[in-house]
Amino acid sequence: MLEKKNLDYERVVLVGVITTTQNEEKSHEYLDELEFLTYTAGGEVVKRFTQRLETPNPKTFIGTGKMDELIQFVEENEIGAVIFDDELTPAQQNNIEKILRIKVLDRTTLILDIFAQRAQTSYARTQVELAQYEYLLPRLTGLWTHLERQRGGIGMRGPGETEIETDRRIVRDRIALLKKKLETIDRQMSTQRSNRGALVRVALIGYTNVGKSTLMNLISKSEVFAENKLFATLDTTVRKVVIGNLPFLLSDTVGFIRKLPTQLIESFKSTLDEVRDADLLLHIVDISHPNFEEHIASVNQILGEIKSINKPTIMVFNKIDAYTHQTIEDDDLMIEKTSRHFSLEEWKQTWMNRMNGDVIFISALNKENIQEFREKVYKKVREIHITRFPYNNFLYPEIEE
16 A cells, blocks of 8 residues: 555545455455555545455445444544445445445546646646536435535535535536537647648557656657656647657647546547547556556557557557566475566567567666667658658658668
């Protein structure tokens, strides 16, 4: 667990379940991620609760025995909020809040809250507000009505604080208004994209907190906000980059995450348009994360949903400086070797070896292998540009292997 003990952080308890489709290891990993999300939102995780269930309780998500443990811990430890790793139904959230008498959030609420905290531009704030209202609509009845004197903190930013007592009609009207506003901005942004000329478009994509913004700063020599927190940047940043004498457009997009709320995918469709319109994708992966292959699968799933899975792609495995692998000692002969025992060289001989050379291992932080990375990007961008404009072949020489 993260050690984030600070008086400014809200004391939080996490709750997860172990089911037939989510084993103990997977549940622990999801709770690790939920803890990082909580820290990003301004919370300090005091304790985790997990329970084995065939299916979640339809009324309270967890069983009565585990709920009794939770009640006792909350009462004895001045807990400010309880956060569930899976999305709660409106009825479950209402029932649990009545029992615990404190804020009850789920993973979706937490991500929406972080987005509300991180949104800087009017466009990003509008996108987040729309997602919040769409999530809020079915939860209006009795939502946090017992918390009148406990407002503030995680999960209470944005419309959740000011619109709790409004009726559904007003919220629906607000949703319609926000959608019209986004449609107008989307048309403007689409026009801007079409006016960018004939430059090849390259998009940085990847799971959240894999180093996209750090890499963007490195190769575009710009100052894009980068921080070791989830969703450090929400707004798409586009920069003109020149490698050798070949110019192209590079965009940094919002990070993906497992269990990404559907409301956010819809609200941030314009951000995803940068991915759709890209000629080349740079899929950044944090290879130091023990489950980076699942992160790749999560990103690919969203790419499939937006019909961008077959675009030319370079897999960029970042943070090699932080990569460590498990070792097997001589007296551990009974231990079966798994992917967690692979060195970087062994990883390169796996499925990565079948990607036609479109793989690079770097450290954006330590600027390791960056020249090789630039050359690989140059080669790909040149191929796309020359295909589009064959008469420019002599302007951009091939790099000798």
